[in-house]
Amino acid sequence: MPVLTYREAIRHALAEELERDSSVVVLGEEVGQFNGAYKVTEGLLAKFGPKRIVDTPISEAGFIGLGVGASMLGIRPVMELMFWSFYSVAFDQILNNAANVRYMSGGLINCPIVIRGPANGGTNVGATHSHTPENVLANHPGVKVVVPSTAADAKGLLKSAIRDNDPVFFLENTLLYGEKGEVPEGEHVVPLGLADVKRAGTDLTIVTYGRSVLHSLAAAEILQRDHGASVEVVDLRTIRPLDLDTVLASVAKTHRVLIVEEQKPFASVGSQLAYMIQREAFDELDAPIHRLATVDAPAIYSPPVEVEQLPNPSRVLKAALEALA
């Protein structure tokens, strides 16, 4: 199986879908001539030309609005946000218009737009560039929210996102772009709304997504080696629709849960998930549901402190031991 970086896997998904469907276009700041701020779209302009790969002005409200309107008329735009942190400039376009248009048109108008880009901390880019808005996005009925953790999932999920007829928000991670992983050859599509058990175990379920999956897997190895604890890692992959069935099946096996997320803890994806698990699996729980999130503060600018603000393997290990007590 070929080994690709997460960045290449996304690029392959874009190229394959641009090839497959002539209505697919890529728009964003620096996606064309500069080959992308994070080089995800490298080479696409040369291959597909300026009608398909479009550089936009530095105005998220404007170009996202353009994309939303185009999608209503049959185009399948894939919009790049240089940072997902800038989504708030286009909040009205994304979450007031795109999210509601199918409902408000009585199903007459679809909005098959994909908005993608990195949403993460840990790179010393400051509090205004480090947001993780998956909880804010997922709070809106009518949208889909995807946070892939591996190269294979990134490719397969982006292809599903582009083919989906609803707004899909695809949250990547600059610290994952260089991570390598095996990606199946040929047509590789991962359906939205399906979680993936990344590691099987019997003593504790870690429910997580995005880069925290990697931290959780690293911690799980230490727990197995040093503590004899068998940890199952469930990667949600899609935040909305949420695959609660896979989570509950795992909880029924291990009876203990730790939720790990690169989110501020207040009203996060993890807090919603904790509610849903206890509601559906109360009698399966042998301990309270534990959560590990980003420390509740604006993204800290000091690099060594920022590392400790975010989930990392040693913080996951500590939280897992508490959940196993």
Add this chain to the structure above:
Amino acid sequence: MAQIIDMPKLSDTMTVGTLVKWLKQEGEPVKSGDMLAEVETDKATMELECFFDGTLLRQFAPAGSQVAIGSPLCAIGNPGEKVETPAAVPVPAPKPAAPLPVAAPTPPPAPRPVAPTPVAPALVPVSAPAPAAVSSARVRISPLARRLAAEKGVDYSRVTGSGPGGRIVRADIAAAAAKPAAPAAPAAAPAKSASPKGGADAWPWRSVFDPAPIQPESTAALSNMRTTIARRLVESKTTIPHFYLEIEVDAAPLGALRAQLNAGLGQDGVRLSVNDFILKASAAALRAVPGVNASWDAAGIKFHGAVHVSFAVAIEDGLITPVIRETDQKSVVQISTEAKDLGKRAKEKKLTPAEYTGGTFCVSNLGMMGIARFSAIINPPNAAILAVGATVRKPVVQDDQIVIGERMSLTLSCDHRVVDGALGARFLNALKDHLEHPALLLV
């Protein structure tokens, strides 16, 4: 002049007592309030109190001997005083049973109007105890552990939690379930059947290949209790014309009520047994049909104005029937608390005679040991005894459909001299109605 102390009558059924042990020896000074000896009656072991000041001059009965009521035990007087050995009272022989007139044929029980299908009553806790200000008594247990405890029949109030803050977790319940049950009186332990799942404790009985002899050939001396049980039951079965009435009760409403109450009262340490409700319902039925709350007496039939329900407790080497006085005046929770205390002290042989005499009706329950139905021997001078069987899931016909019901069998043994068939049937129907409409037992 020396005072002679005789064997006192320490229980209403006692005829002889065993002097277990002297607590004061000859020549020892004694004063009023001292304990002189331990005496075992047919029901309990008690201390013999001294009501005089002086010196214990003579002991007339050695430790271990049986002494009839009224026979001398010891003498107390001034030091050096001479005492004669007084005459002992002979141990009385049981009276021969008087010939009985032939009982008249039992009239058929009057047909009862069929009550409409009872709808499970909405249950409102009437007098739940006020919750404690601080629920420190609440057991910390994970939801999973609580569920497993219920599935495995583990009493988690006895389990020590290993989780944070002493929380009971799954592993603690698994460990408790793996251990054998806490030792209870052998007769009272629930009958354990072979488990189809296999494992070390799957077969609770002796190994099929055990080569040892089943037991040594021997004759055990009769204890006072065994003697009393033998005398009284032979007397009962040979002099009382027993007849038996059986009725089947829908136990589902009672089960639902009990589950609700135990769930709601668990944090207050209340755990009501089926038997607690049977005692309460029996008292209620005796109020409704007081003719059963009576005794045969040579002078005439005594009708009792108060309801004192006793219940059989299996103890080492026998059984005893402690009494819940004024049962009809007490709440189920009060009855439960009292029954637990009486049962515990019965097993320790610590009951006082007042606590196991004077009952007007008796309940014997083998349901918790899986017995579906049985007939009990009347405990004189009661006119009837109720034998309670297990609640069994079985097919029943309801609205012309066969459905799974929860049924409990009740068998009433009646003294035909006092209770005729129709009266006994009325009592059982009253009892059935109360058990099938158990919310009334809470009022």
